Amino acid sequence: MNRLVTVAEMTLRELLRRRGVLLLLLLMPLTFYLIRRDAYLGQSVRSLLLGVGWAVSTAALFATTAARELEPRLRLAGYRPHHLYLGRMLGLWTVGLVISVPFFLLPMIDGADLRYGGLAAALLCSVAVAAPFGMLIGALLPRELEGTLLLLTVVTVQMLIDPAGSGARLTPFWSSREIATWAVDNTDQGYLSRGLLHGLVVTALLALGVAAVASVRLRRRRHLRHLPVG
Amino acid sequence: MNADDWLRTLTAELHQRRVAADAARHVVAEAATHLREGGGDPWVVFGPPQQYAGAVVESIGTAPGPRPGPVRLHAAGITKRYGRRTVLRDATLTVRAGQIAAVVGANGCGKSTFLRICAGLMSPDAGEVTVSGRLGYCPQSGGTADFLLADEHFVLIGAGQGVARGPARRAGRAAARQLGWEAGGDVQARHLSGGTRQKLNLTMSTLSAPDVLLLDEPYQGFDQGTYVNFWDQLSRLRDAGTAIVVVTHLLNQLDRVDIVLDLTPAHENGWHAPGIQGGRP
Numbered sequence: 437m438n439r440l441v442t443v444a445e446m447t448l449r450e451l452l453r454r455r456g457v458l459l460l461l462l463l464m465p466l467t468f469y470l471i472r473r474d475a476y477l478g479q480s481v482r483s484l485l486l487g488v489g490w491a492v493s494t495a496a497l498f499a500t501t502a503a504r505e506l507e508p509r510l511r512l513a514g515y516r517p518h519h520l521y522l523g524r525m526l527g528l529w530t531v532g533l534v535i536s537v538p539f540f541l542l543p544m545i546d547g548a549d550l551r552y553g554g555l556a557a558a559l560l561c562s563v564a565v566a567a568p569f570g571m572l573i574g575a576l577l578p579r580e581l582e583g584t585l586l587l588l589t590v591v592t593v594q595m596l597i598d599p600a601g602s603g604a605r606l607t608p609f610w611s612s613r614e615i616a617t618w619a620v621d622n623t624d625q626g627y628l629s630r631g632l633l634h635g636l637v638v639t640a641l642l643a644l645g646v647a648a649v650a651s652v653r654l655r656r657r658r659h660l661r662h663l664p665v666g
Numbered sequence: 667m668n669a670d671d672w673l674r675t676l677t678a679e680l681h682q683r684r685v686a687a688d689a690a691r692h693v694v695a696e697a698a699t700h701l702r703e704g705g706g707d708p709w710v711v712f713g714p715p716q717q718y719a720g721a722v723v724e725s726i727g728t729a730p731g732p733r734p735g736p737v738r739l740h741a742a743g744i745t746k747r748y749g750r751r752t753v754l755r756d757a758t759l760t761v762r763a764g765q766i767a768a769v770v771g772a773n774g775c776g777k778s779t780f781l782r783i784c785a786g787l788m789s790p791d792a793g794e795v796t797v798s799g800r801l802g803y804c805p806q807s808g809g810t811a812d813f814l815l816a817d818e819h820f821v822l823i824g825a826g827q828g829v830a831r832g833p834a835r836r837a838g839r840a841a842a843r844q845l846g847w848e849a850g851g852d853v854q855a856r857h858l859s860g861g862t863r864q865k866l867n868l869t870m871s872t873l874s875a876p877d878v879l880l881l882d883e884p885y886q887g888f889d890q891g892t893y894v895n896f897w898d899q900l901s902r903l904r905d906a907g908t909a910i911v912v913v914t915h916l917l918n919q920l921d922r923v924d925i926v927l928d929l930t931p932a933h934e935n936g937w938h939a940p941g942i943q944g945g946r947p
Contacts, residue, residue, distance in 0.1 A: 505808035514826030660786035
């Protein structure tokens with residue numbers, strides 16, 4: 437447990453020291469919100485949620501790429517793969533939650549009439565999905581540029597795809613969009629439960645994906661035999 | 667280098683060359699007296715400290731080193747290919763407790779690959795490695811977190827071994843001090859100079875008190891004093907029973923090691939089985 441918490445803490449410390457990144461993390465959802473401000477409220481809230489998801493995914497991607505050189509030696513120092521990826525995920529979720537707070541308050545200050553419980557749930561889903569999503573891309577694509585381009589593609593698809601179509605459910609942030617519809621448009625309870633279920637399943641699948649990639653990459657190699665000190 | 671630095675380097679050199687402690691103290695005291703009374707630049711009076719230490723060793727000999735202990739690292743028949751290119755063929759190395767092995771060879775001959783295979787960070791196409799005890803590894807570069815402080819690196823490594831924060835920090839600072847570096851400041855790793863960053867890297871690898879220490883050219887960017895401290899620390903670790911493998915291209919240091927593994931290919935198109943030579947007598 438101590439190892440898990442230490443990795444989470446160091447992830448948090450690293451991200452909090454990247455002031456430029458933090459600023460951009462806050463700026464991105466704000467821009468997304470403001471750019472749709474003149475349209476109807478649902479659009480700007482959905483854009484805000486997508487902005488939060490994109491920002492946290494990008495932070496997760498960069499944190500994962502930055503740790504690529506360090507992780508093998510941490511493994512030698514006594515960490516097991518799950519300490520490393522779960523600790524990092526925990527740190528990223530914490531950062532995500534912290535940056536979500538101003539964006540929960542933003543529509544409130546803006547005088548938006550919506551279900552704020554729904555907005556909170558949508559933000560939670562967005563952050564929950566974004567951390568393992570960015571980490572998985574970072575684990576699969578070793579270079580930041582490729583990872584960023586892939587993230588950009590996914591977010592663009594998410595933005596442009598017809599949310600009612602069946603393909604939309606395959607996009608990672610569909611859950612927060614669905615919950616946002618419930619929160620803004622006062623639709624039936626089905627939107628909320630579908631969204632929560634989708635968020636839960638996607639988060640679990642992505643976390644499993646991260647676990648699988650990390651376990652392979654940081655596995656104990658078969659050619660190496662460890663003996664106790666004789 | 668002033669007289670004090672010269673004497674300090676001479677002390678380290680004599681220690682590394684395993685001159686008996688009493689004899690080394692005597693030699694250094696004599697040299698200090700000579701310099702104090704006669705004055706003059708030690709480089710002019712005695713020459714470079716390394717050369718003077720060599721002359722002392724020739725004159726009075728060395729203390730017998732501790733007998734090498736049990737085998738700590740045994741790498742046998744290591745072969746590695748990248749596509750069609752074979753970078754390692756049938757490389758074999760055995761290192762015992764209290765020995766330093768140097769892995770040498772031309773650029774691109776697979777030195778770092780060999781070390782990564784020994785550390786279990788990369789799989790070979792053939793061969794196996796047996797490690798007895800705990801393993802420490804210092805990469806050539808990287809291996810640190812840009813936005814963390816040195817103390818935080820020590821805490822991170824310590825937590826892997828279940829060491830509490832305070833003791834981990836103290837152990838890290840003490841190990842850094844051996845390299846002439848006070849590591850307690852609040853400078854992030856990205857702001858450290860290349861050499862200091864490598865000191866952090868090296869300190870991290872020794873922090874878990876490994877039985878087998880694998881070092882991939884860890885002295886990149888070291889100044890002369892740190893470089894001397896580095897070999898001094900290796901000698902101390904060796905004397906404490908650590909088995910050390912160091913990748914190096916500095917052939918002038920080979921008289922300080924016990925085993926040399928040369929990975930240079932014999933021909934452009936082929937390989938000879940890498941030979942293991944004795945280093946230090």
